[in-house]
Amino acid sequence: MEILDDRAYLTPPDNEADKVYECYFCDSAIYEGEDCYMIDSLVYCERCINKHFKIIAEKPDIEGYLADLEYHDTK
Numbered sequence: 001m002e003i004l005d006d007r008a009y010l011t012p013p014d015n016e017a018d019k020v021y022e023c024y025f026c027d028s029a030i031y032e033g034e035d036c037y038m039i040d041s042l043v044y045c046e047r048c049i050n051k052h053f054k055i056i057a058e059k060p061d062i063e064g065y066l067a068d069l070e071y072h073d074t075k
């Protein structure tokens, strides 16, 4: 009867991916193969890229836009 060596299964799998970047925003590690984004040589993880855009984006001047429409309507 063949004796299987069970100890091989106890060895942790070699799944430690290389840490490639660190997110500029949340400091979490970004590993090889993970999605990440680079803007101006700053790296953002997938979770933070949306925050980045929200912060840099200008809020539209809705009131000004509506006032402008009204102005044209009443002309």
Ligand SMILES: [Zn+2]
Binding pocket: 023, 024, 025, 026, 027, 028, 044, 045, 046, 047, 048
């Ligand atoms: Zn992040």
